[in-house]
Amino acid sequence: MLKKAGWKIRVMGPPPEIRSGCDLVIEIPLIEKLNILRTLENLKIPPLKIVPVSSPLLQPVDLFQNKDFGKYLMIRAANMKLTIEKETQTIVNISGGGCPDVPYLASKMVGLSLDKAPSPREIGHTLCGYALQLAYEEMRRR
Amino acid sequence: MIGVVGTVPDQDFPLVTGETRLKGDSIHIRGKQIPVNRGTPALLAAAIKTAQVLDQGAPFAYLVGDVGLGHGSRRLYEYLSGQLGKRDFDTIVFHYLQPDVDWHNRVLFAVEEMKRRPVLIADAGFMYAAKMSGQSSQYDLFTPDIGELAFLADEEAPHPFYTRGFILHEENRAPELIARAYQHENAARCLLVKGKQDYVADRQGIQATIDIPMEEAMEAIGGTGDTLTGIVTALIGTGMEVVKAAAIAARVNRLAGHYANPTPAMQVIEMVQHIPRALSEILQRG
Numbered sequence: 001m002l003k004k005a006g007w008k009i010r011v012m013g014p015p016p017e018i019r020s021g022c023d024l025v026i027e028i029p030l031i032e033k034l035n036i037l038r039t040l041e042n043l044k045i046p047p048l049k050i051v052p053v054s055s056p057l058l059q060p061v062d063l064f065q066n067k068d069f070g071k072y073l074m075i076r077a078a079n080m081k082l083t084i085e086k087e088t089q090t091i092v093n094i095s096g097g098g099c100p101d102v103p104y105l106a107s108k109m110v111g112l113s114l115d116k117a118p119s120p121r122e123i124g125h126t127l128c129g130y131a132l133q134l135a136y137e138e139m140r141r142r
Numbered sequence: 143m144i145g146v147v148g149t150v151p152d153q154d155f156p157l158v159t160g161e162t163r164l165k166g167d168s169i170h171i172r173g174k175q176i177p178v179n180r181g182t183p184a185l186l187a188a189a190i191k192t193a194q195v196l197d198q199g200a201p202f203a204y205l206v207g208d209v210g211l212g213h214g215s216r217r218l219y220e221y222l223s224g225q226l227g228k229r230d231f232d233t234i235v236f237h238y239l240q241p242d243v244d245w246h247n248r249v250l251f252a253v254e255e256m257k258r259r260p261v262l263i264a265d266a267g268f269m270y271a272a273k274m275s276g277q278s279s280q281y282d283l284f285t286p287d288i289g290e291l292a293f294l295a296d297e298e299a300p301h302p303f304y305t306r307g308f309i310l311h312e313e314n315r316a317p318e319l320i321a322r323a324y325q326h327e328n329a330a331r332c333l334l335v336k337g338k339q340d341y342v343a344d345r346q347g348i349q350a351t352i353d354i355p356m357e358e359a360m361e362a363i364g365g366t367g368d369t370l371t372g373i374v375t376a377l378i379g380t381g382m383e384v385v386k387a388a389a390i391a392a393r394v395n396r397l398a399g400h401y402a403n404p405t406p407a408m409q410v411i412e413m414v415q416h417i418p419r420a421l422s423e424i425l426q427r428g
Contacts, residue, residue, distance in 0.1 A: 013304040021241035021271055022212070022301060058304040067361065072406040074362045079289035079302035083362040083406045092407035095180070095364035096289060098266030098302075100238050101210025103181035104151035106364055125210030126240070127303040 001043055007032060011130075013058030018051060022099055022126045027057060061131065064138045075139050078131040082139055089114045099126035114140055144379035145229070145260070146189060146203045146372075147222065147268070148182025148237035149214055155207025157217055161200045164190040167411050171203055178411045180365030182237045185265075188372030189235075191417040192394075195425075196380055202231070212240035215267075219245035227255030234260045235375040236268035237368070241301065246271035250280060261378050264330065265371045273328050274300050281330035282384050285371045288316060288337040295319040297326040316341055317348055332384045334374060336367045340392035342385055349385050352392040355400040363399075365410030370395040373417065394420045 002009045010027040018025075028036050030052060040046050061078040072092060074083040080102070083093040090113050094106040101124050109117040120133040146162070160172045168175040169183050169190075178187040182205065189201045204222065208214030219242065226249065234253070246268065253262065264272045265285045272278055273294055286294055293302035295318075316335055320343045323329040335341040338361065342350040360366050374391035378384055397420035402413040 013300060016300075019243070019274065019300045021243055021274065022267070024303075058298060058300075058306070060303055061305055061307070063307055067358075069359065069362070069406050072362065074406065076289065078305065079287070079293065081362060085407060093362045093364050093409075095362060095366070096287060098238060098241070098268075098270055098290070099210060100149040100151070100181075100208035100212075100215060100240055100267065103149075103179065103183075103238065103364075104209040106180055107151055110364075125212075127301045129210060131303050 002026065002028070002036060002039065005039055007036060011060055013060065015051070015053050015055065015057060018049060024060070024127060024130065025057065061134070064135070073139070075135045077134040077138065080128055080131040080135050082132060082135040084114060084139060091117055094132065097128035097132070099128035101125050101129045102132070105129060105132060143199055143231055144189065144193070144201045144375055145231040145234040146182065146186055146201045146237065146375070147218070147234065147239070148185065148203075148205060149208040149218070149239060150176050150183060150205055151181065151209055152207040153209045153214070155205070155214070157206040157214070157221055159204050160202065162186050162190060162203045163200060171205065176205070178414065180368060180410055182368070184365035184368035184410050184414070185235070185237055185372035185375070187411070187414045188369035188417055189376040191414060192373045192376035192421055193379070195418045195421045196376065198376065198380060201376070208240065210240070212242070215240035216242065216245060219249055223248040223252045226252035230257060231260040232381070233263065233375055233379045235263040235265065235371060237371070238266045239268045239271070241267045241271040241274065243271055243275045246275050247277070250277060261384065263371070263375055263378070265367075270301055276327070278328050278330055283332045283334060283374065283378070283388065284330040285334045285336060285367065285374065287367055288335065291316060291319045291323065291333075291335050294328045295322040297328060320348065332388060334370070334388040334392065336370055337361070340396070342388040342392065344385060350389040352389060352396065355396055357396070357399050357404050359404040359406045359408065360396075360399045362406035363404060363408050363410055366395065366399060366413065369398070369410060369414060369417070373421070390424055393424045397424060
């Protein structure tokens with residue numbers, strides 16, 4: 001939503017002082033704080049906190065690894081793995097991860113084609129879900 | 143008795159505690175059924191099968207529904223922090239829970255209140271919280287896969303999603319990553335690293351490497367790491383030493399997978415059925 005509205009933002013890791021568990025931050029230009037806050041509040045997704053940071057933030061994983069099983073292709077992003085049957089594009093397995101939405105995402109996605117399955121972005125809630133979204137996007141890109 | 147703490151992927155599933163049974167493809171607890179596909183139900187299925195062969199009691203589970211919003215996990219954390227201190231377990235495994243450092247620490251305080259300290263095992267989200275809290279050394283066993291090992295090795299990362307790129311998740315770097323995890327105090331007393339090769343390690347280094355039988359498809363199958371954690375939990379529950387149990391569990395899990403003749407499309411319940419045969423065979427070999 002923020003990107004669509006034209007702001008330059010980045011998804012990043014939280015600074016140590018506000019880490020609680022499964023979190024991410026959106027890096028925004030502080031000068032646009034009020035405009036961005038208004039946008040998020042209008043969308044009913046206000047941020048939990050807005051904090052200034054001076055040190056560099058951790059970046060999400062952006063490395064993908066793939067494994068070709070012949071009939072099947074697996075892509076891994078961070079701790080999440082997505083496997084499809086190449087011919088039918090059917091999602092046959094999801095593995096890895098440790099957050100509670102991983103089994104939930106698997107129950108909703110496995111057995112469906114990449115086109116028909118809900119994306120992790122739509123129904124996931126955690127960083128593992130986000131990592132699976134990256135694997136899903138990479139799989140679709142290929 | 144072994145205790146298993148985790149979640150099931152059903153938002154409406156209430157907080158339930160009790161002994162578990164495996165009937166067909168489902169875990170049964172207090173009149174409720176949970177299909178075994180991956181996650182904590184897969185861990186429980188493997189632990190139940192293993193305990194049956196070893197003539198041990200059924201695992202006692204603490205389960206709650208959570209689809210990633212964290213509400214169920216927090217209810218379970220709260221329950222455990224109030225109740226765990228009154229219980230007695232030989233071994234407890236903490237599994238799929240929303241990582242939450244504050245609640246993790248409260249649960250660890252409750253463990254301290256127990257009359258005798260059980261063997262503590264952490265995997266999945268609870269292992270993430272344990273590492274992030276800086277209390278990894280309180281645990282006897284972590285069971286990471288190679289991606290999670292890279293996270294343990296990265297002293298900066300609060301979640302595997304933020305593992306820095308220079309710490310590549312490459313199988314052949316596992317020994318280096320294990321050493322780094324211990325160097326920064328981000329490993330349990332023993333590590334069982336699940337992957338193409340399974341490693342059993344402690345602070346002194348790698349104690350065992352298990353790489354046969356090799357079934358490449360296992361990496362793609364959701365829940366095969368959970369079954370390994372379930373097997374090792376049940377073995378440790380018999381009083382077996384952690385390093386020895388980890389090495390046996392790795393061999394059993396691989397052999398059960400082999401007997402299932404896996405493809406990347408196989409579902410984990412198919413290999414669970416082969417655990418008793420694999421376990422009996424490995425124990426006979428000695």
